[in-house]
Amino acid sequence: MSKGLKAEKEKCTGCQLCMLVCSGTHVSKFNPSESRINVEDKFPEPGEFKLNYCLQCDEHPCVESCPVEAIVFDEGLGIYVVDKEKCTACGACVEACPYEGCWLDPSGTYSIKCDLCGGTPQCVEICPKGVLKR
Amino acid sequence: MADGYTGKVLRVDLTSEKIATEPINREWAKRFIGGKGLGARYLFEELKPGVDPLSSDNVLMIWTGPLVGTMVPLTSRYVVITKSPQTGTFLDSYAGGYFGPELKYAGFDGVIIKGKASKPVYLWIKDGKPEIRDAKNLWGKDNFKTEALIRKETGESHARVASTGPAGEKLSLIAGVTSDLTRNAGRGGGGAVFGSKNLKAIACRGTMGVEVPNIDEFVKMSKEMLLKDVVENPDHAGSITDGTPIIVDMSQNAAILPTRDWSSGEFEGSAEINSDAIKTRVLVRRKACMGCGLACGSWSKARKGMFKGASTEGPEYETIGLSGSNCGIKSIEAIIKFAEECDKLGLDTMSAGSVTAFAMDLYERKILTKKDTGGLDLKFGNEEAFAKMPAMIASREHIGDALADGSKRAARKIGKGAEKLVIESKGSEYPAYDPRGSIGMALAYATSDRGADHNRAWPVAQDAYGSGDPWNPDGKAAICVEDNTRTSVKWSFIFCDFYAVSFKNMAKYYTAVTGAPADEESLRSIGKRVWNLTRAFNAREGFTRKDDNLPERMEKEPLQSGKTKGKAVPRADFEKMLSEYYKLWNWDDQGRPTKQTLQEAGLGDIVGKLPYLK
Incomplete structure (x- = not known):
């Protein structure tokens, strides 16, 4: 079973607090474009929010696609995470993921995807509308 | 410097097509924070009095504040500051959404635009790099299409756009500036100022982020405040x-x-x-x-x-x-x-x-x-x-x-x-609160620095919606003075109107983001400084007591039914409130800040620039 975040996207209001806290925690500044979760406002049509993040799917095509084995299994969390040092930002994982769950950071130096904040996802804690669950 | 500010201001002259990046005036940032206050100080300095608001001499600005783009709740705003073509006064008009934070992520606390382009253009800012671009294909397009076209043309699907629509192009004085489709810096005719400068839009995309002194503490504080002061605050239930x-x-x-x-x-x-x-x-x-x-x-x-x-x-x-x-x-x-x-x-x-x-x-x-x-x-x-x-x-x-x-x-x-x-x-x-059933609103509208407005003072909360007497003029001036002071601080951070944030908590946020000390007293001083500054701006433009007006129908045409049956705003009550209001602010009988008042408010540096004081 998937170990990633779960979202009831119908409840999302687009406040992007998840993106703010994610970047604040991961890169020490408030920078939504460096967040590991992405919320896009799609208005006026279809009039909804699109949520992208790593589902930690069972097939993990990102892992198979990586030429340098930079997406490694974290025993403690039981999920796949990006080893920033190994990653060459080739973008193969971004291509391979059918869920738009990972992307390159804005400087194009490595692939970013959800690492569940080491077990306590900050976005889940902060979401004021209870959209996100672990 | 990690203090919430990007530290940079973008200066654009559309006539000469010159663009320059300059450091923010740090001394002013300390005295006025950002948003309304800082923008007012820049406008006072850079705009000559008596300028036609729709001429190339008017100055058009966009400002944010130190908290904008951080995790502090209800601060994702920007303000359009200029001389209003509708009222001839100082104009500050705000919008929420996503544009304000994006401007900061793109590297700027504010944008100052002068002159007039020879043909339609838009300003494009990507990660600290500004550019004046041709807007021939955008002119005549509505705001929704403009946003979509700019995103297509720049290849940036996440670009945020603040634009003027066809109304502003035709110099409608009730044209606003629109961002994120439905978020509007609506009041005062900012859209017409865009149009008068042949400026269709300001668009930006930023991936540079905003830095604060102690990110771990800041995140912790923001999370706590979001829960306790925002989500669980009974004032926010509605x-x-x-x-x-x-x-x-x-x-x-x-x-x-x-x-x-x-x-x-x-x-x-x-x-x-x-x-x-x-x-x-x-x-x-x-x-x-x-x-x-x-x-x-x-x-x-x-x-x-x-x-x-x-x-x-x-x-x-x-x-x-x-x-x-x-x-x-x-x-x-x-x-x-x-x-x-x-x-x-x-x-x-x-x-x-x-x-x-x-x-x-x-x-x-x-x-x-x-x-x-x-x-x-x-x-x-x-x-x-x-x-x-x-x-x-x-x-x-x-x-x-x-x-x-x-x-x-x-x-x-x-x-x-x-x-x-x-x-x-x-x-x-007028906004949608009839003063014939809340007399203090007549004073609030008359004394608002940008013309009739409900976001500079809102006495209706305490009488028609509260327990106070809506027809007794006593005490209404004091409510307006307190609201003016508080909102001047709020609009300088820039907080949303719907955040019932206390001075104490604003001080807490200020210290967290800038690292500098603040308390209720220091912020009140800033609020008084800002309100005196915008009043002095208007006084410099020639506004006096006669302009703090009450529409004739409010006085002579009583309402006909319900709780307000037979009620109007007696002229004598209005004048009484107005005199009391000037007195509380220590202004002269024409409602203009005196030399002493300005000096006490920390505005000694503008005294020499006010002809009415000579």
Whole structure:
């Protein structure tokens, strides 16, 4: 079973607090474009929010696609995470993921995807509308 | 420096096409924070008095504040600051959404624009790199299409755009600046200033982020405050459950809901346009601005009838009051259509609603006829005609040409007694709280620095909506002074109106983001400084007591029903409040800050620049 975040996207209001806290925690500044979760406002049509993040799917095509084995299994969390040092930002994982769950950071130096904040996802804690669950 | 500011200001001269990046004035940032205060200080310095607001000499600015783009809730705002072409006063007009944070992520605390482009252009900012681009293909396009086209042209699907619509291009004085489709710096005619400069839009995309002194502490504090001071704060309950439409019933009960061009304070169709109507008939989902835990916005869609398919965020209370009940419109779907048209065309829904109500009134009085309306039967409550008005105003066709300049100028043009019917102060149409059932609002409107306004003081909260006496003038000046001081600080951070944030907590945020000490007293000093500064700006432009006006009908035309039956605003009470208000601010009898007052407010440096003090 998937170990990633779960979202009831119908409840999302687009406040992007998840993106703010994610970047604040991961890169020490408030920078939504460096967040590991992405919320896009799609208005006026279809009039909804699109949520992208790593589902930690069972097939993990990102892992198979990586030429340098930079997406490694974290025993403690039981999920796949990006080893920033190994990653060459080739973008193969971004291509391979059918869920738009990972992307390159804005400087194009490595692939970013959800690492569940080491077990306590900050976005889940902060979401004021209870959209996100672990 | 990690203190919330990007530290950079973008300066653009559209005439010479010169662009430069300069450091923010740090001394002013300490004295005025950001947003309203800092923008007012820059405008005071950079704008010569007496300039025609639609000439190339006017200065157009966008400002953010140190908290904008951080995790602190309800601060994702920007302000358009310029000299208003509608009122001739200082103008600060705000919008939420996502544009303000994006400007900071793109590297700038503010943008200062002067001159006039020789042909339509837009300003594009990507990660600290600004560029003036051709807007030939955007000119004439509505705000929705403009955003989509800019995203396509720049290849940046996440670009944020603040643009002027066709109304602003045609120099409508009630044209606002629109961002994120439905978020508007609506009041005062900022969109016309864009248009006058051949500036279609300011668009940005940023991936540089905002830094604060101690990120771990900052995140912890923001999380705590979001929960305790925002989500669980009982003052915010209505914003979470309903948003501003909750006020419709409050105003109806207090009989201060503007109805059929201010002829009544009660509207028999209020149940068709209130929050319940929105929730049961048109609500699609709740929508938030960036970083907000309240999500007061309602994305709504007309599901049936002649306006089926129309959608908007809201409609908000002011839109409902001024374009709904005030136009005799008993359909929330019709108001959605009206708001959608206004957002696309770039019209302030408050003023557009007000001038439509005014035109309906003149039509019913036979001062206007079908010849003026292009054949429309512009009676109160005619939904079809009503929904066509934004397009007529934005295109300046028929009577729309006069209405596009706001009701005060339109009345002068129309004549035949129309002048005596206008409900405005300094040329800005009244917000949707009838002072005949909340006398303090007459003072709030008259003394607002940008013309009639409800976001500089809101005494109605304490009387018509509270337990105070709505008709007793005593104490209303003190309420306005306190509100002016508090909102001047809030709009300098820039906090949202719907955050009932205390001085103590604003000081806590200030210290967390800048690392510098602050307390209630230091922030109050800033609030007083800012309010004196904008008042001095207006005084320098020649505004005096006579401009702090009360519309004749508020005095001479009592309301007819409910709690406000027989009530008006007695002239003597109004003058008494005004004198008391000037006295509390230590201004002269013309309502101008004195030398001593300015010095005490830490504005000694502007004294020499005010001719009335010589």
